Amino acid sequence: MKAGVPSGWGPLQVCDAHVHFFSHHFFTTLIGQKPGLTFEAAQARLEWDLPPQEPEALAAVWAHELDRHGVHASALIASIPGDETSVVVAAHAYPQRFFPFAMVNPRAAGWRPESFSDVRVACLFPAMHAYSIQDEYTRPVFEWAHRERRAVFVHCGVLSVGVRKKLELPSPFDMKFSNPIDVHAVALRYPDVPIVIPHFGAGYFREALMLASLCPNVYLDTSSSNNWMRFQEAHIDLRQVFHRALDVCGPRRLLFGTDSSFFPRGWQHAIFDAQSTALYELGVSEPDARAIFGENLLRIMAR
Numbered sequence: 001m002k003a004g005v006p007s008g009w010g011p012l013q014v015c016d017a018h019v020h021f022f023s024h025h026f027f028t029t030l031i032g033q034k035p036g037l038t039f040e041a042a043q044a045r046l047e048w049d050l051p052p053q054e055p056e057a058l059a060a061v062w063a064h065e066l067d068r069h070g071v072h073a074s075a076l077i078a079s080i081p082g083d084e085t086s087v088v089v090a091a092h093a094y095p096q097r098f099f100p101f102a103m104v105n106p107r108a109a110g111w112r113p114e115s116f117s118d119v120r121v122a123c124l125f126p127a128m129h130a131y132s133i134q135d136e137y138t139r140p141v142f143e144w145a146h147r148e149r150r151a152v153f154v155h156c157g158v159l160s161v162g163v164r165k166k167l168e169l170p171s172p173f174d175m176k177f178s179n180p181i182d183v184h185a186v187a188l189r190y191p192d193v194p195i196v197i198p199h200f201g202a203g204y205f206r207e208a209l210m211l212a213s214l215c216p217n218v219y220l221d222t223s224s225s226n227n228w229m230r231f232q233e234a235h236i237d238l239r240q241v242f243h244r245a246l247d248v249c250g251p252r253r254l255l256f257g258t259d260s261s262f263f264p265r266g267w268q269h270a271i272f273d274a275q276s277t278a279l280y281e282l283g284v285s286e287p288d289a290r291a292i293f294g295e296n297l298l299r300i301m302a303r
C-alpha cells in the first residue's frame with residue numbers, strides 16, 4: 001500500500017467515513033423489488049461491475065482499491081436494511097481496514113440490536129422509511145448505540161438514490177422527515193452517542209450547523225460532490241462551506257467522506273482532491289487536516 005494520499009500537506013493518512021458496500025445481497029434485494037428484472041438486465045442498465053456473491057470477495061476488491069489510492073481505512077455502509085452481515089463479514093476479513101456501518105429501518109418488524117453486535121454505526125434514513133427521528137421507533141437504535149458505545153448516522157436533507165433511479169424503482173421518500181433540527185432533542189438525550197449528519201446536512205447546511213453548535217456529539221460528514229450547494233440562496237462554494245463548518249464545529253467534528261459506491265468507478269479520488277484543495281487553500285493546518293481526513297473517524301471507531 002502507498003504511504004498515504006498525496007496532498008498539499010504531504011502524504012495524508014486518509015480514512016473515508018462514507019463508502020457504500022453494494023453487496024450481492026444488496027443487488028438481489030433491489031432487483032427483487034422490480035418484477036421481471038433480472039441480474040443481467042440490471043447490469044446492462046447500470047453499466048456497473050456487479051459484485052461477486054461472497055462479501056469477502058467484494059471486500060478484497062475494495063481493499064485493493066484503497067491500496068491503489070493509498071487510503072488507510074474506510075467505512076463500508078450496508079445500504080439496504082438487513083444487509084449488515086455483508087459488511088460485518090467484510091470487516092472481519094480486513095480488521096482495522098473497514099468499519100461496518102449498516103442501514104436500519106427501525107419501523108420494520110424484526111430489527112434486533114443483537115444483529116448489530118458487530119456493527120459500528122447504525123444508519124438511519126428517516127425520509128426513506130417515513131418516520132421522524134423523534135419517534136419511539138428510533139429509541140432502541142439510540143439505546144443500542146449508548147449501551148455498546150457505537151455511533152448513529154442520520155441522513156438529512158435531499159435524498160436521491162442513484163441506483164434506484166437507474167433501475168426505475170419507486171422511491172416514495174418523504175422529505176418532511178429530513179430536517180436536522182429534528183435531531184436536536186435526540187442528540188441531547190444521548191450526549192455520549194456520536195451522531196453523524198452526512199453531506200453537511202445535504203441542503204440543510206444552516207440547520208446542520210445550528211444542530212452541531214448546540215450538540216457537541218454531532219459530527220458532519222463532508223461526503224459526495226455536495227451538489228446541495230446549488231440550493232443555497234446565495235452562491236456558496238466548497239471553500240466557504242468548509243470555512244463555515246470549521247467556524248462552528250472546529251476541525252474535530254468533520255469527517256471526510258467520498259460517498260464512493262460502485263465499480264468500475266471505485267474510490268472517488270476527485271472528491272478527495274476537491275476537498276483537500278479547498279481546505280489547503282483555506283490555510284488549514286496539517287494537524288487539523290489529519291483530524292478531518294482520518295483521525296476523527298478513527299477516534300469514533302476506537303471508542
Ligand SMILES: [Zn+2]
Binds near residue numbers: 018
Ligand atoms: Zn451515501
